[in-house]
Amino acid sequence: MERRKFFASALSLAPALYFHPVAEKNPYMRRHILIEAHRGNSANAPENTIASFSEAIAIGVDRIELDLHCSRDGKLVVMHDDSVDRTTNGTGNVKELDYEYIRQLDAGSWKSVKYKGEKVPLLQEVYELCKGKVMVNIDLKDARAVPALARITLEMGMEDSVVITGLVPACTEDIRNKEAFLTMFYENDEVFDSLKNSGQNIKAIEHAIRQARQYGLPGFLFPFDFVNPDIVYRAHLHGLAVNVWDVNTPEQTEHVVQCGADALMTDDPAMAVKSLKRFRL
Secondary structure, eight states, X not given: OHHHHHHHHHHHHHHHHHOOGGGGGOTTSOSSOEEEEETTTTTTSOTTSHHHXXXXXXXXXXXXXXXXXXXXXXXXXXXXXXXXXXXXXXXXXXXXXXXXXXXXXXXXXXXXXXXXXOOOOBHHHHHHHHTTTOEEEEEEOOGGGHHHHHHHHHHTTXXXXXXXESSTTTTHHHHHHHOTTSEEOBOOHHHHHHHHHTTOHHHHHHHHHHHHHHHTOOEEEEEGGGOOHHHHHHHHHTTOEEEEEOOOSHHHHHHHHHHTOSEEEESOHHHHHHHXXXXXX
């Protein structure tokens, strides 16, 4: 009971301490923390499949996250790994395979027999599922996908519901010059890891803020163990949103909410919904 009271108290204080008025100009800075499903309901369903995304939407998430590759024949394939080996019954790298082959693979049985026959989806299929229901975070794995990603996003009217992470800032300038309507979050794990490991979190956030402002990005995707209240406060002072991954326990959920983060990414959306429901801001 005492722990519950502490959690509720901390949640009530979080927006007052860490929510900045500039948020009115940045739609990704939130008074109510968003829940994002990492590869869908990936703790319980085969990641990056329609089944996984459908379950996450039914649970009540605000945004789903997916990984995007480009097949040999230019199709936008939703898969995390470079190869199909781990999550299907096939073999080979996505970029060296035609989608006709990939489509025939079983992307569900590795997780559970109940998902036998689940297919590797195309981005268009995920957009069709999500449109009007949830936002989409695309972890871009292959820069070759950008032109088709931009075209399909516009054609399906998803430009206001999609954010891009992955390969940021590596291909940020190219996207900004050619596909300026695509929204990107800053994510640079190499910088975070190197500075975090040397105890230089403040230097890391200052570097990230400079780069985000340079490219006109609205926010960050930070690893869970990088985030603390001061990091979030510094980002918010500059009008930049903070998204945190992976958050997979009630204790981790409590931490990111206390820090004032704007969104959390989780493999277990049911856990996150349950943890936040009693204390929803």
